Amino acid sequence: MIDPKTISQFQKLETPFYYYDLDLLHKTLSKIKSESEKYGYHVHYAVKANANDKVLETIFSQNLGADCVSGNEIIKARTHGVPGSKIAFAGVGKTDKEITTALQNEIFSFNCESIPEIEVINELAGKMGKIAPIAIRINPNVDPKTHKYITTGLNENKFGVNHWDFEKLSKLIPSFNHIKLTGLHFHIGSQITDISVFQELSQKINTISKWFEDQGFNLQHINVGGGLGIDYENPTSNPLSDFKAYFKAFNDHLKLKPNQELHVELGRSVVGQCGHLITKVLYVKEGLNIKFLITDAGMTELIRPMLYQAEHQISNLTSKLPHQTYDVVGPICESTDVFAKGIDLPGSKRGDLLAIHSAGAYGEVMASNYNLRDIVKSYTNIELTQS
Ligand SMILES: *Cc1c(COP(=O)(O)O)cnc(C)c1O
Numbered sequence: 001m002i003d004p005k006t007i008s009q010f011q012k013l014e015t016p017f018y019y020y021d022l023d024l025l026h027k028t029l030s031k032i033k034s035e036s037e038k039y040g041y042h043v044h045y046a047v048k049a050n051a052n053d054k055v056l057e058t059i060f061s062q063n064l065g066a067d068c069v070s071g072n073e074i075i076k077a078r079t080h081g082v083p084g085s086k087i088a089f090a091g092v093g094k095t096d097k098e099i100t101t102a103l104q105n106e107i108f109s110f111n112c113e114s115i116p117e118i119e120v121i122n123e124l125a126g127k128m129g130k131i132a133p134i135a136i137r138i139n140p141n142v143d144p145k146t147h148k149y150i151t152t153g154l155n156e157n158k159f160g161v162n163h164w165d166f167e168k169l170s171k172l173i174p175s176f177n178h179i180k181l182t183g184l185h186f187h188i189g190s191q192i193t194d195i196s197v198f199q200e201l202s203q204k205i206n207t208i209s210k211w212f213e214d215q216g217f218n219l220q221h222i223n224v225g226g227g228l229g230i231d232y233e234n235p236t237s238n239p240l241s242d243f244k245a246y247f248k249a250f251n252d253h254l255k256l257k258p259n260q261e262l263h264v265e266l267g268r269s270v271v272g273q274c275g276h277l278i279t280k281v282l283y284v285k286e287g288l289n290i291k292f293l294i295t296d297a298g299m300t301e302l303i304r305p306m307l308y309q310a311e312h313q314i315s316n317l318t319s320k321l322p323h324q325t326y327d328v329v330g331p332i333c334e335s336t337d338v339f340a341k342g343i344d345l346p347g348s349k350r351g352d353l354l355a356i357h358s359a360g361a362y363g364e365v366m367a368s369n370y371n372l373r374d375i376v377k378s379y380t381n382i383e384l385t386q387s
Helices: 004-010 022-037 053-060 071-079 096-104 115-127 163-175 196-214 243-253 268-274 304-308 381-386
Strands: 017-020 042-046 065-068 087-089 109-112 132-137 179-185 221-223 261-266 275-286 291-295 314-316 323-329 338-346 353-356 377-380
Touching: 004 381, 017 381, 022 042, 022 053, 022 243, 022 268, 022 381, 053 071, 053 268, 065 071, 071 087, 071 096, 087 096, 096 115, 109 115, 109 179, 109 221, 115 132, 115 163, 115 179, 163 196, 179 196, 196 243, 243 261, 261 268, 268 275, 304 338, 314 338, 377 381
Parallel strands: 017 377, 042 065, 042 261, 065 087, 087 109, 109 132, 132 179, 179 221, 221 261, 291 323
Antiparallel strands: 017 275, 275 291, 275 353, 314 353, 323 338
């Protein structure tokens, strides 16, 4: 997956760093476009998955919309040429400043997560003499069959409006003069690999959107959020998610009205496989019954294993020695700073380069400078072949 020429380029660079394969990103984007265009669906990219400028430039050159969860993400998308009319804005805790930014940029939709939030948007839009287009983010109580830390659409989660508030909401909305209900929004979780979950979601949406239509609302769009998973176990043999089956699930099961738009917000499945974290082995340390490979990257560069018990494939790019069993651990002063336990790798020594794969989503964006470490750098395949 990473060729010998690229590996020899890596050896000239200071580690750790992120490496992005923009060719794979292009391939992924063209698959997403061809599969979504079959049905005329609108695709937004969830900026929070990866906000690296080189990655965003590639994505937004393909005319995708943006899904933002902060005011700064809205500004970032705008600087990459995304028009306000293609920006959706979600989040349970939008601040007054962020709402004002969104209003100034005349965004496509505020995806609203509570009644008090709608009241504030109405008030701020009123002060600016505007009408804010809103979609209600619904908590449909669908189990996404993923890790509990990345589930968002169950009644116990903090996200979205639950069914017991629908009645109150439908009575309140017409009394607000500075908002217009334009759609419904759903986002039930992340790393969903069972496509039947999207079938179940579609069936829930059919019932809920009918209820809102029956109350007299004209829903111009349905937004099904993101969540499509990637193959963390086999990134080389299976680098693209099953976009065909994903979009087909909505086409087969969602009942849209004529002219009603369908929007999706994909994050992980767009960028996950194009990113690798490249790190050097600092020390091989003899532990009790196990050898530790201590790397120069840690949870400050990639926190997913520590935060979500995520498992990333790891390869040694520079050794061809017989395999041994290792725990791969970072240098940070935290016991949870472990990338993988008991994995087989070619015999490794100080100075070897390791690649932690499938790190393009929720990797670099979550970097911190805990322990006053430097913020991680990044390179693309394009930059490395030019140098
Ligand atoms: C994070 C997020 C997404 C993207 O989720 P992925 O699992 O990365 O596809 C989409 N919509 C909303 C509202 C989100 O918060």
